[in-house]
Amino acid sequence: MSAELELQGAINTRLRADVPLTALVNKRVYDQPPASPTFPYVTIGEAQTIQDDAECVTGEKVYLTLHAWSQAVGYPEVKRIAAAVKDSLHLAPLVLPSYRLVSILHRQARTFRDADNVTSHSVIELVASVHKPL
Template structure:
């Protein structure tokens, strides 16, 4: 059985690549590790943290997930559009996982800023997912 964190990452990539409004913006460029040379804009799967939240009869967890959006267009409009499309696709989405059950996934915050190169616009998009799995 896979961890909730791993199953969520797989499901999120599948959902984001299939999301029509997001596809218009990034054309399926959703990566764990982006290829070189990279074409902008794109999304990367970022950091994750899992906190156990067990109950009497279930193994539960809160999974904190971070996604990143990247753009080299002047200003923030493009990266904000990509970040907004990610939020629209995932916030409260009814996602089915293979061995875990997703109770909810909720957007927590988005931060946008200019990267150190002075050219790349970057959005950090954070979610929390509550999952459970019956104890064996």
């Protein structure tokens, strides 16, 4: 299994168990949301993996994007969700089946209104460093 897929599984498990986040989204954390989702919710989005080997270790940097969605008036709800995602994942001690997580760091979050002029959307970016055990 790839580091990216193992991270996705660990992130999904952690976010669904995170009490402050579930208080906001009620365990609505999706890879692919349903056709007519209940708001608010979080989606696991895009990822990019870059090989990052050193002399004695096989490693990868995995850049991950998560999305928070809300249809509450204004930005407060979606910003609280984005902050809860950040708080749950920044420096989290995630356990992966076949890789060793060195670190997972929050890089940034951007919040904006979607084209429907109703949905508030936060894009949360993380970077993880993983090593493949020898």
